[in-house]
Amino acid sequence: MTLTTEVSTALQRPELRTAIPGPKSLKIHARRQEAVPRGVGCALPVYIEQADGAWITDVDGNRLLDLGSGIGVTTLGHTQPTVVAAAKSQLDRVTHTLFTVTPYENYVRLAERLSAHTPGAHAKKTFFVNSGAEAVENAVKIARAHTGRRVIAALDHAFHGRTNLTMAMNHRAAPYGTGFGPFAPDVQRVPNSYPFRDGLNGEQAAARTIEYLEQRIGVADLAAVIAEPIQGEGGFIVPAPGYLITLQKWASENGVVFIADEIQAGLGRTGTWFASELFGLVPDLVLTAKGIADGLPLAGITGRAAIMDSALPGGLGGTFAGNPVSIAAAHAVFDLLESGAPFAEAARIEEALLNGLGELARKHPEVGDIRGRGAMIAFELTEPGTTTPLAGLATEIAAHAASRGVLLLTAGSYGNVIRFLPSLAVSDENIAFALEVIAEALASRNQA
The missing domain is CATH 3.90.1150.10 (Aspartate Aminotransferase, domain 1)
Incomplete structure (x- = not known):
């Protein structure tokens, strides 16, 4: 290929x-x-x-x-021949059917493949939506359902989308949030690791983040911490070694869901399946979008099976979520990635x-x-x-x-x-x- x-x-x-x-x-x-x-x-x-x-x-x-590749979307290239062929073939068979009404195998098979390649050997489940912001919103829903807690912590310099909830999670107000308030409540932003500017090693930066989490939010109310392993819109900030692992360990010890937003960095972009692997990170939930279908709209939420099953039947999904043509394109992307x-x-x-x-x-x-x-x-x-x-x-x-x-x-x-x-x-x-x-x-x- x-x-x-x-x-x-x-x-x-x-x-x-x-x-x-x-x-x-x-x-x-x-x-x-x-x-x-x-x-x-x-x-x-x-x-x-x-x-x-x-x-x-x-x-x-x-x-x-x-x-720029559509801000990280066409990772394998514009009109990549294998991907285009897969999408064209699917167009001749089924353009759309709602998976929650009349499902299809390719969705299930892609869920299996994504679960197999995200970090960690634990049991996982995956479902699909249309965009990165939608993936973030669903991850928040699942984390809250699983923990029974309400607050979400996002890192400084983060960008997670342009929907009402994700605007509240972004670092920058302008232009993403200016004039659009009021914003979704129960979202807090905490310091990240920014080695060029803070001069802290990973443990020091994590200690600062954890102090904010414990003192300004409180563990009893904290449902999830969400982090881009390498921040995208924030300027490709690579955290100091040890930062993410220390933060994840703290989250696990305190029953907090750790969400890795791999929407820009995942699926081959950083030279691995997921950027989390570069840091030894095994998140509870992993979010994918952008390059997953190399130009067609698709996003995935993958996580620990027990966490993913927290939502009631009918609580997750969407009319176009996991559209068959996008799913077919994503299988071609996975074929290419699996070739190495x-x-x-x-x-x-x-x-x-x-x-x-x-x-x-x-x-x-x-x-x-x-x-x-x-x-x-x-x-x-x-x-x-x-x-x-x-x-x-x-x-x-x-x-x-x-x-x-x-x-x-x-x-x-x-x-x-x-x-x-x-x-x-x-x-x-x-x-x-x-x-x-x-x-x-x-x-x-x-x-x-």
């Missing part, structure tokens, strides 16, 4: 026919502003017509290098990015920190020698990259992080070109 198409492997640099955005994109964007609410943001008004591998082609015929090839590609991408960014940092002291795993790497921009954020510089770099045909994503609670979320189809040559473009942007700033 291959992760790429012939076209995507042959192209090493963007091919630009117009300025970015081009005239056709600008015309569509003008229509968008009349038809679509401004709350549906737009990082780059380039309108896409076709995509394959690591490349997207806009309506003006420009081929751009996509290092994606993990090797993630390791290759990590090496290329870390080496290239290390060289960049030696020339440009604004690169204050480089972090991440696999195809989930970021660098944080700060005033040289400090942790003072350079938020504007991240935006400048992304804008310059776009003008050269490279799609980059910004991130971080301070808006000062450039994150790489490429598909595993991206080549070393593609990465080298992207780093060259970033170096141009930094050099231009220093010359100004």
Whole structure:
């Protein structure tokens, strides 16, 4: 099985026919502003017509290098042939049936596969919904039903979604929560581990988190702690060694459900099935979405069987939850992951990015920190020698990259992080070109 198409492997640099955005994109964007609410943001008004591998082609015929993959969705590449074939085949058989009315085997089989690959050898059960935020909401429901407690603790710099409950769990108010209150009650945020900024080792950072949990919330009311093993929107923050394990141990000792939000980091993105494995973490509940069906809407909640059975029959589900076409695509994704090839590609991408960014940092002291795993790497921009954020510089770099045909994503609670979320189809040559473009942007700033 291959992760790429012939076209995507042959192209090493963007091919630009117009300025970015081009005239056709600008015309569509003008229509968008009349038809679509401004709350549906737009990082780059380039309108896409076709995509394959690591490349997207806009309506003006420009081929751009996509290092965001739909914010971590098309992990195996745009229009990955095996995935597309599986979805097309399913479309010819059944497009939809509600699993809670007339079920189908592929759902059950995918639940078995996901349960088999999530961390831990304990008995597990899995069910499916449509999106990451929906997975988070259901995990909260299950944790509360299991414990009989009400409070959920989320970590600083976390992002869990845009629904009413998940907005209350996010670190940043703007833009995700501004004007949308009141928010769901019984959600508390506690300090995380952020080695670049707090300077704490894992045990010290965990002790600080636990102190907040015990003193500001109280164990008697705490249903669950939810953590992204590597934080996504927060800026790819990798916790200090020992932090997650210590926090999980405390949770288990106190009857608190530990939820791993693997929506962005899971399913091959970090070079393992799940980022939790990098830290020796065995969560009670594991959440998956984004890359699970490589572009089709699907999310999963997997957990200890006794916890998952806490909800009454009919308490879980949804009309489109576990749609047959999305499930078929996910089976193709699992086939590819089980071949082992994606993990090797993630390791290759990590090496290329870390080496290239290390060289960049030696020339440009604004690169204050480089972090991440696999195809989930970021660098944080700060005033040289400090942790003072350079938020504007991240935006400048992304804008310059776009003008050269490279799609980059910004991130971080301070808006000062450039994150790489490429598909595993991206080549070393593609990465080298992207780093060259970033170096141009930094050099231009220093010359100004």
